Amino acid sequence: KRLEAQTRNQLLVLIFASYTLFLGFAVCGKAFLSSGSPKVCIVGSGPAGFYTAQHLLKAHQNVQVDVYERLPVPFGLVRFGVAPDHPEVKNVINTFTQTAKHPRCSFYGNVNVGEDVSVDELQEAYHAIVLSYGAEGNRSVGVPGEDLPGVYSAKDFVGWYNGLPSCQELRPDLSCETAVILGQGNVALDVARILLSPLDALKKTDITQPALEALAQSRVCRVLIVGRRGPMQVASTIKELREMVNLPGTRPEMVAADFDGVAEALKDLPRPRKRLTELMLKTALEMPTEKEQERRKKASRIWGFRFFRSPVEILAEPGCNRVAGVRLAVNKLEGSGEKAQAVLTGEVEDVPCGLVISSIGYRSLPIDPTVPFDSRRAIVPNSMGRVHNAAGLYCSGWLKTGPTGVIATTMNSSFDTARSLLEDVESGKLDVSSAKPGSHMISSLLEKRGVKPVTFSDWEKIDDLETRRGEVSGKPREKILTVAAMLKVARDQ
Amino acid sequence: MAASAAARTSIGLTLRFHRVIPDCSKCPLYRLKSCTSNRANPQRRSSFNSFRTMNRHLQTSKCLSQAQEGSSNSEDPDDVVNVVFIDRSGKRIPVKGKTGDNVLFLAHKHGIELEGACEASLACSTCHVYVSAAHFDKLPEPEEREDDMLDMAPMLQENSRLACQIVLTPDLDGIELTLPKVTRNFYVDGHVPKPH
Numbered sequence: 272k273r274l275e276a277q278t279r280n281q282l283l284v285l286i287f288a289s290y291t292l293f294l295g296f297a298v299c300g301k302a303f304l305s306s307g308s309p310k311v312c313i314v315g316s317g318p319a320g321f322y323t324a325q326h327l328l329k330a331h332q333n334v335q336v337d338v339y340e341r342l343p344v345p346f347g348l349v350r351f352g353v354a355p356d357h358p359e360v361k362n363v364i365n366t367f368t369q370t371a372k373h374p375r376c377s378f379y380g381n382v383n384v385g386e387d388v389s390v391d392e393l394q395e396a397y398h399a400i401v402l403s404y405g406a407e408g409n410r411s412v413g414v415p416g417e418d419l420p421g422v423y424s425a426k427d428f429v430g431w432y433n434g435l436p437s438c439q440e441l442r443p444d445l446s447c448e449t450a451v452i453l454g455q456g457n458v459a460l461d462v463a464r465i466l467l468s469p470l471d472a473l474k475k476t477d478i479t480q481p482a483l484e485a486l487a488q489s490r491v492c493r494v495l496i497v498g499r500r501g502p503m504q505v506a507s508t509i510k511e512l513r514e515m516v517n518l519p520g521t522r523p524e525m526v527a528a529d530f531d532g533v534a535e536a537l538k539d540l541p542r543p544r545k546r547l548t549e550l551m552l553k554t555a556l557e558m559p560t561e562k563e564q565e566r567r568k569k570a571s572r573i574w575g576f577r578f579f580r581s582p583v584e585i586l587a588e589p590g591c592n593r594v595a596g597v598r599l600a601v602n603k604l605e606g607s608g609e610k611a612q613a614v615l616t617g618e619v620e621d622v623p624c625g626l627v628i629s630s631i632g633y634r635s636l637p638i639d640p641t642v643p644f645d646s647r648r649a650i651v652p653n654s655m656g657r658v659h660n661a662a663g664l665y666c667s668g669w670l671k672t673g674p675t676g677v678i679a680t681t682m683n684s685s686f687d688t689a690r691s692l693l694e695d696v697e698s699g700k701l702d703v704s705s706a707k708p709g710s711h712m713i714s715s716l717l718e719k720r721g722v723k724p725v726t727f728s729d730w731e732k733i734d735d736l737e738t739r740r741g742e743v744s745g746k747p748r749e750k751i752l753t754v755a756a757m758l759k760v761a762r763d764q
Numbered sequence: 765m766a767a768s769a770a771a772r773t774s775i776g777l778t779l780r781f782h783r784v785i786p787d788c789s790k791c792p793l794y795r796l797k798s799c800t801s802n803r804a805n806p807q808r809r810s811s812f813n814s815f816r817t818m819n820r821h822l823q824t825s826k827c828l829s830q831a832q833e834g835s836s837n838s839e840d841p842d843d844v845v846n847v848v849f850i851d852r853s854g855k856r857i858p859v860k861g862k863t864g865d866n867v868l869f870l871a872h873k874h875g876i877e878l879e880g881a882c883e884a885s886l887a888c889s890t891c892h893v894y895v896s897a898a899h900f901d902k903l904p905e906p907e908e909r910e911d912d913m914l915d916m917a918p919m920l921q922e923n924s925r926l927a928c929q930i931v932l933t934p935d936l937d938g939i940e941l942t943l944p945k946v947t948r949n950f951y952v953d954g955h956v957p958k959p960h
Contacts, residue, residue: 357887359882359883359885359886359887360882360885360887360888362881362882362883362885362887363881363882363883363888365883366879366881508912508915508916509912509915510909510912510913513908513912542915542920543915543916543920546911546912546915547915677888677916678881678888678890679881679888679889679890679916679917680918682879682881682890683918683946
């Protein structure tokens with residue numbers, strides 16, 4: 272009888288032990304297999320970060336991806352760069368949300384890599400780091416007067432109307448009639464379009480409430496978009512140009528002479544450049560239809576390209592510390608096509624204006640002294656996304672290629688980086704054989720430093736509140752404008 | 765309990781990237797050609813699960829704003845349109861679609877690696893495909909907005925189209941859609957495909 276009891280007890284212990292083991296395995300099975308599970312950390316939660324994560328998760332069954340983001344909110348330029356009247360471009364957020372909610376993906380917002388945690392510490396915790404924190408700096412025009420009140424970078428202006436917390440104090444002065452935008456890319460056109468759009472069109476977008484109010488008071492009714500070279504070198508694309516041409520309440524004002532020789536050169540252009548140039552030619556030179564003539568007569572706002580002009584000084588009225596005009600040097604072109612160079616002719620021209628927005632490009636900044644950085648090109652030096660002289664470090668997005676390209680470009684570049692990383696895992700160049708602590712190590716470091724990350728479900732509380740607030744005024748969302756307010760919502764139950 | 769938790773986790777993993785496509789051929793708006801573009805769906809985005817139809821705040825260009833139950837499994841032979849996707853590694857993937865199917869969502873349903881970042885709103889070029897010569901001319905002319913977005917696609921060819929704008933009809937039976945090789949490294953093992 273005692274033997275029976277003993278056997279029964281042993282059996283019970285055995286069953287209990289197997290159950291616990293099974294339970295342990297089922298709940299944290301991945302931990303048991305962690306020596307075969309690469310842990311990757313991605314710095315930056317914009318399109319580059321999320322597309323890299325997406326590709327890694329899909330291609331490797333065991334990889335764990337942690338995405339770190341400085342702000343409490345994810346999505347980078349999709350949230351803060353894409354114009355409010357381009358909501359379809361923001362649909363990509365749904366794809367990124369899917370990725371963020373993948374069981375092997377975690378989001379850590381409100382973590383400043385470089386300040387709250389170093390890249391060295393991340394390398395201790397993870398098998399690989401992918402830097403995809405984009406370009407938050409600005410290319411300066413480099414002319415006297417650039418610091419005058421009334422002169423803004425397009426990056427800051429766009430950040431302002433899109434709710435980027437660091438740009439909320441911009442309070443641009445829109446009380447003048449003429450605005451000059453330096454640069455002729457899509458960002459320049461976005462700025463022009465937001466400045467001249469009928470308010471009714473903007474009211475139903477996710478533009479911030481303060482920006483909407485400022486634009487309602489705006490007296491800006493003429494926007495000149497200035498570029499160093501000619502019509503065949505504009506960096507903008509046809510969709511954005513068409514939006515300007517069709518912008519209600521506005522009419523185009525171009526200089527016909529700027530288009531000399533363009534019609535003849537059309538036939539040799541590749542299709543995208545050809546269609547874009549044809550539209551510009553038509554807008555600038557063609558006699559409009561009667562209907563269009565009527566529309567233009569009624570238009571109270573004007574926009575136009577000014578070609579072959581480089582800024583040499585931003586002028587102020589004597590004794591008045593505000594921008595009053597721009598001094599532009601007149602150029603001529605040497606060479607043709609994409610490689611044409613602007614050469615000074617010696618002539619200058621002054622354009623009176625009360626608002627200058629420089630839209631000549633973003634610029635990446637170094638965030639950690641241990642990460643190689645090419646300050647001339649303002650990128651992290653790399654080959655196919657593998658950072659030079661830095662094992663285990665990769666980069667994707669604008670930090671990798673420079674600050675040009677749309678979401679599709681960044682997507683392809685991010686997939687490339689993910690492929691490079693996976694190749695390295697496969698070949699053994701990236702050693703994933705020893706287990707790494709991953710987010711456990713980083714989370715306790717952050718806790719010691721008083722930094723509390725924002726999880727993806729915390730973001731969803733912010734998202735939910737913004738959407739509900741937007742519903743009140745018929746907007747897709749009413750953005751929360753300060754980090755403090757975002758954190759408050761994230762922490763609330 | 766533990767077993768079911770484990771089972772649920774593994775199901776979630778395998779089905780995570782599977783999206784269900786609304787069946788536009790059943791949508792009265794599509795049939796009447798009165799489906800409006802850029803219409804915001806006021807319904808709230810619910811948390812994602814694999815079998816959710818597109819019931820969310822969405823701006824699209826074509827008939828996608830209404831979620832439909834769409835049973836795309838009916839094998840009515842009159843309806844079936846055979847499509848072959850050729851992925852970036854050159855692999856041929858034959859798929860059976862139906863008249864009225866949107867080719868991008870058909871691709872997603874079958875796990876073809878074709879992105880659709882803007883979700884068929886003509887705001888990106890990530891669903892760029894090359895159409896087989898025999899079928900290219902059977903497609904309706906692209907609208908200006910599609911041409912504008914195609915201009916942004918790398919490696920544009922004469923037979924380029926955006927998959928999100930291709931809706932299957934019976935005379936497209938046998939259509940072959942090739943995914944462009946837009947990236948510089950295609951294979952983990954370093955294999956470089958022969959150019960077509």
